[in-house]
Amino acid sequence: MRLEDSVNVVKKVGAERTKKFNKLGIFTVLDLIEHFPRDYNDRSSFRKTDEIVLNEENCVKGVVSCKPELFSKGKFQIVKAKINDNNGSFEAVWFNQPYLRNSLKVGGEYIFTGKAVLRYNTIQIESPDFEAWGDKELLSTGRIVPVYSSTSGLSQKVFRSIIKSVLESVSSEIEEFIPEKIRKKYGLCERKFAVFNIHFPESDESFFAARKRLVFEELFLLQTKLLQVKGFMKKKECGACVENFDVLPIKNSLPFMLTDAQENVLMEILSDFKCNFAMNRLVQGDVGSGKTAVAMIAAYVMANNGFQTVVMAPTDVLAGQHFESFSKIFVKLGMKCVLLSGGLKKSEKRRAYESIELGNADIIIGTHAVIQDAVKYNNLGLVITDEQHRFGVRQREALAKKGDNPHVMVMTATPIPRTLALILYGDLDISVIDKLPPGRQKIDTLFVDSSYYERIFCFIGKEIDKGRQIYIICPTIEETEKGDLKAVEKYTEKLKEDVFPNYRVECVHGKFKTDYKNYIMEEFALGNIDILVSTTVIEVGINVPNASVMLVENAERFGLAQLHQLRGRVGRGSEKSYCILVSDSKNKVARERMKIMTKSADGFVISEKDLNLRGPGDFFGTRQHGVPELKIANLYKDIDVLRIVQKASAELYADDPFLQKDENKKLAQEIERFFNRQSE
Ligand code: ADP
Ligand code: MG
Numbered sequence: 001m002r003l004e005d006s007v008n009v010v011k012k013v014g015a016e017r018t019k020k021f022n023k024l025g026i027f028t029v030l031d032l033i034e035h036f037p038r039d040y041n042d043r044s045s046f047r048k049t050d051e052i053v054l055n056e057e058n059c060v061k062g063v064v065s066c067k068p069e070l071f072s073k074g075k076f077q078i079v080k081a082k083i084n085d086n087n088g089s090f091e092a093v094w095f096n097q098p099y100l101r102n103s104l105k106v107g108g109e110y111i112f113t114g115k116a117v118l119r120y121n122t123i124q125i126e127s128p129d130f131e132a133w134g135d136k137e138l139l140s141t142g143r144i145v146p147v148y149s150s151t152s153g154l155s156q157k158v159f160r161s162i163i164k165s166v167l168e169s170v171s172s173e174i175e176e177f178i179p180e181k182i183r184k185k186y187g188l189c190e191r192k193f194a195v196f197n198i199h200f201p202e203s204d205e206s207f208f209a210a211r212k213r214l215v216f217e218e219l220f221l222l223q224t225k226l227l228q229v230k231g232f233m234k235k236k237e238c239g240a241c242v243e244n245f246d247v248l249p250i251k252n253s254l255p256f257m258l259t260d261a262q263e264n265v266l267m268e269i270l271s272d273f274k275c276n277f278a279m280n281r282l283v284q285g286d287v288g289s290g291k292t293a294v295a296m297i298a299a300y301v302m303a304n305n306g307f308q309t310v311v312m313a314p315t316d317v318l319a320g321q322h323f324e325s326f327s328k329i330f331v332k333l334g335m336k337c338v339l340l341s342g343g344l345k346k347s348e349k350r351r352a353y354e355s356i357e358l359g360n361a362d363i364i365i366g367t368h369a370v371i372q373d374a375v376k377y378n379n380l381g382l383v384i385t386d387e388q389h390r391f392g393v394r395q396r397e398a399l400a401k402k403g404d405n406p407h408v409m410v411m412t413a414t415p416i417p418r419t420l421a422l423i424l425y426g427d428l429d430i431s432v433i434d435k436l437p438p439g440r441q442k443i444d445t446l447f448v449d450s451s452y453y454e455r456i457f458c459f460i461g462k463e464i465d466k467g468r469q470i471y472i473i474c475p476t477i478e479e480t481e482k483g484d485l486k487a488v489e490k491y492t493e494k495l496k497e498d499v500f501p502n503y504r505v506e507c508v509h510g511k512f513k514t515d516y517k518n519y520i521m522e523e524f525a526l527g528n529i530d531i532l533v534s535t536t537v538i539e540v541g542i543n544v545p546n547a548s549v550m551l552v553e554n555a556e557r558f559g560l561a562q563l564h565q566l567r568g569r570v571g572r573g574s575e576k577s578y579c580i581l582v583s584d585s586k587n588k589v590a591r592e593r594m595k596i597m598t599k600s601a602d603g604f605v606i607s608e609k610d611l612n613l614r615g616p617g618d619f620f621g622t623r624q625h626g627v628p629e630l631k632i633a634n635l636y637k638d639i640d641v642l643r644i645v646q647k648a649s650a651e652l653y654a655d656d657p658f659l660q661k662d663e664n665k666k667l668a669q670e671i672e673r674f675f676n677r678q679s680e
Contacts, residue, residue, distance in 0.1 A: 001169045003030040010166055012158070020154045032166055033174075036198050036214070036632050037146035040207070043113050044143050049088040052116045052123055059113045059141055060125070061085065061133060068101045083112065090116070090123040092130070109133040111141035129157060139164055144201045163199055171196075177666035178217060182648055188213045198632075211632070215641050216648075218633040221674040223642075223649035224659075224667070230280065230428070231657055238278035238405055240307045240381030245270060250300040253332050254293060261435040262290050268431045269298050269409065279382075279407035284414075285433030286603040287568025288440065291411045292322070294433070295384050296329055298409060303335050303362040307381025310406075311365045314387050316341045316514055317521045321543055322386065323365045330363060340366030340375070342514050382407045387414075413568070413603070414561055442601060443571040445579040447555070447594040456580060457499055460531070460549060464503055468548040468575060469524065470531045473566055475557040477509045477535060486553035492533045503530040510535060536562060545573030555581035555597075556590040560610035564603050 001009060007026060008018040026032050043059040052058045060083070068081035079094045079101045092112050094100050104110070114128030129140040139145070139160045148159045174192040176183075183190070189197075193206070194213040201207035247266075251258065258266065265283055272279035285291045299309035311326070313319040323339040330337050338352050338361040355361045359378030368385070383406050410428065448456070460470050472495070474486040492507035506529045508520045524532045525544050536558070550570045552563060563581065571577035581594050596609045633641070652664070659668035 001029060001166070003028065003033075003170055003173050005029045007032055010162060012162055012165075017154065017158075017162075020151050023151050024149070029166060029170060032163065033170065033195060033199075034631055035148060035163070038149045039147040040201070041113075041145045041147060043141050043145050046111065046142065049083070049085045049090055049123075051087075052090060052125075054116050054118055054123070056115065057113060058116045058125060059111060060090065061109065061111050061142075062090070063109050064104045064106050065089070067106055068104055070098055070101045083110075090125055092128050093124050094127050097127075104130075105132075111138060113141045113145075137164075139200070144204070144207065146199050167196055167199060175666065177670040178220065179652075179663045179667060181663070182652065186216065186644060186648060188216055191217070212641070215633040215638050216645055218630055218674075219638070219642050219645040220649060221671050222630075223645050224652060225671050225675060227649050227653045228658065231653065237276045238407060240273075240302065240305070240379075240407060241276075242273040242301060242305045242307075242381075244304050245273075245301060246304065247297050247301060249333060250297055250329065253329050254296075256293075256437065258293065259290065259433075259435055259437050261285075261433045262294050265431040265433050266294055266297055268429075269294070270301065272407065272429075273298075273301065278405050279409065280428055281409050282428040282430045283409060283411045283433065284430065285411070286436065287413045287565060288572065289413075289433040289436055291386075291413070291433060292325060295386075295409070295411065296326060298382060299326070299363050299384065300330075300333065300335070302381040302407075303330075305381070307379050307406075308356070308359070308361065308377055309363050309382040309384060310377070310380065311363065312368050312383070312385040313365070314367065316343060316367055316518055317542065318386065319366050320518065325543075326363055326365060335362040336360055337363045337365060340364060342367065343518060380406045382409065385410045387412060413565060414607075441571055441574075441576055443567055443577045443579050445567065445581065445598045445601075447581045447583070447591075447598050449584045450582060452582070456551065456582070459578075460551070461500070461503075463549055464500075464530045467546070469527065469529070469544065469546050470549045470551065471547055471566075471569055472531060472533045472551045473553065474533065474535060475554045477511055485557070488533055488535055491553070495531065495533065500531060504528065505531040505533065507533040536566065542569055543572055544569070546575070547572070548575045548577045550577075550579045552579070552581050554583060555594060556583040556585040556587065560593055560597060560606050561603070563597055564606050567597075 006018070006028060007013050007021045008015070010029065010032070013021070021027070021032070024035065026035055041057070043057075046059050046061045047053070049060060049062060052060060062083035062085045065082045065084045068079050070077065070079050072078070076095050077098045079098060081092045081104055083090055083092055092114075110130045110132055112125055112128040112130045114125040116123055116125050118124075131138050131141045133142075140157050146160060146163075147156060148163075150156065150159055171192065174195050176191045178188060178191070182188075189209045189212075191213070194210040194217075197206040197210035198214055201210065247270075265285075269279065269281065269283075272281060283291055283294065295311065299311070302309045311319075311322055313322055319339065319341055323337060327337045336355070338355055340349070340352055344352065352361070353375060356364055357376045357378060361378075364375070364377075385408075463470065472491075474488045474491055476485050476487045477489065479485075479487045479490055488507050488509050492505060496505045506520055506523070508517050512520075520529070520532070521542070523529045527546060547570050550567055552558065552566060555563065558566070563579075567579040570579065579597075581597060583590065583594055585591065593610060596606060600606050600609070652659075655661075656664050659665070659671075
């Protein structure tokens with residue numbers, strides 16, 4: 001068996017189980033052994049029968065004293081076995097598993113683990129896990145037992161035994177890749193030991209050693225790569241040599257004065273332009289903080305010095321919007337913007353390519369896909385990417401390796417606590433636009449349950465009559481089996497027919513063709529649609545100042561950072577705006593999270609609170625930030641390990657930056673594999 005083999009080569013894994021594993025994101029043998037336990041039960045010490053504690057889990061060793069009984073009661077089939085040791089006895093009871101009657105041998109000694117209760121004056125252990133006591137290693141009892149995140153029809157017991165047998169079959173393939181020197185220096189156990197003990201810890205100590213090693217390993221792969229990318233960018237001199245720093249003309253063309261926060265960030269960017277190395281900067285700024293204006297000025301400086309700027313947006317719609325706002329300003333300044341979008345006709349595209357190649361275009365705006373295709377630039381000086389979290393380390397690296405070695409500026413509105421940003425964007429310098437432009441109205445945020453629908457719809461009707469427009473966000477496109485979530489298509493029909501027959505209601509979501517999506521968004525921007533029902537496709541950057549209400553259905557389904565982004569779609573004009581979060585969730589944490597939204601308008605505060613409440617893991621799914629998903633390390637809990645890792649990576653980098661020494665070859669391979677995990 002090889003690590004890269006598909007899971008169906010594993011014993012006891014047929015077509016059915018393969019499907020189940022796939023559902024869990026497990027496709028290969030390696031995926032299986034890297035499916036680390038989500039929790040553990042300590043069943044390492046046994047109790048005697050007279051030490052059983054009621055109403056808690058007990059792990060008891062005993063002998064089956066007579067053939068287990070099978071009988072029916074109501075709709076249950078019950079197997080009952082009497083278990084003895086020298087000190088007393090108890091009954092083990094299973095429901096609807098009649099076959100168990102024959103898997104217990106009379107006179108055999110077993111370990112039983114399950115919850116004990118007192119029934120008919122007898123101690124019973126309900127549905128215990130059990131294993132024969134003997135030569136075979138115990139997997140589900142009598143030890144620290146792993147608990148896996150699983151799916152229905154794949155029991156913990158089966159999971160454990162499959163993992164165990166796979167570990168044994170591939171044991172010789174689990175290779176060390178952290179160089180010996182580093183392993184010794186930082187007291188890390190060997191990889192094979194770590195992988196075995198993370199699944200089946202021999203003791204507490206071995207578990208901690210295993211976890212420490214695996215967390216270190218994961219963060220180390222990440223950090224080492226980020227350092228390389230950063231080094232790669234820093235090392236190279238940038239060809240875009242800027243001499244003319246005059247920004248007055250463009251400042252005068254903007255319809256507003258820059259805020260101090262915008263000025264500061266602009267200064268940082270311009271001073272990057274002054275030195276000989278390529279800029280590599282993340283510009284963070286809350287929704288509406290005015291990142292676009294800063295980007296425009298940077299692009300202006302480039303154009304003034306004879307260099308082209310590329311602006312990359314995550315969607316065609318957003319690219320179109322940027323094109324419009326850039327064009328408005330740059331036309332006045334005698335500079336040319338070109339839009340490259342998926343919707344262009346062949347001839348239009350050819351003309352655009354031509355004007356880029358000939359250097360007639362100063363600013364080129366489009367999606368990543370379009371821009372990275374085969375465009376030949378004339379004199380590329382600056383690459384700006386908007387909404388960076390959809391744009392990963394790999395792409396950053398690819399860009400940096402492009403011939404021209406341009407300056408790179410990435411903009412994001414996703415609020416990331418500083419420590420975390422330093423890790424995720426270890427390869428970038430960071431600027432923050434930390435204040436909003438003056439005169440912004442506060443967006444009133446309400447949290448309600450579905451008993452408020454009548455009032456909400458009435459309110460929405462009044463807003464539309466005042467000339468405003470409405471966003472309604474649903475968590476899914478199509479109805480789920482349970483039907484507990486609002487689905488865009490169904491809900492739109494209902495709103496059209498039953499609730500707002502006199503208004504224009506339309507929907508848009510990711511499954512529509514680009515042309516149609518663009519059409520709908522345009523219609524909404526022109527004010528021809530009153531209510532736009534959508535998934536989070538509109539989360540990023542859309543600017544329709546006339547929209548005044550953001551209604552989010554099943555709001556508990558969204559991350560707070562995401563809700564904050566959604567809320568940022570309203571309150572962009574002069575009208576008072578509202579965000580209404582609807583949720584019937586009874587879950588305490590969910591309700592608490594909604595309350596945070598009603599209380600704070602600060603993206604950073606919101607994301608930190610969300611973090612505390614939700615715990616790490618799902619929040620900031622690292623994937624969102626273009627970094628591979630972490631399987632074991634936790635960027636919050638393991639911050640101390642991270643600091644050590646940063647030191648270790650820096651030492652390694654100083655010694656062998658591109659891992660060309662023999663001792664580092666395996667590590668280099670592993671880093672590639674780690675970043676290939678990123679499937680987007
Ligand atoms: P984001 O940072 O979310 O991309 P934008 O760049 O889209 O924000 O700016 C949001 C709105 O604020 C735009 O309508 C823009 O014209 C306006 N704006 C930007 N900077 C200022 C400023 N200094 N004063 C007033 N309005 C501004
Ligand atoms: Mg923006």
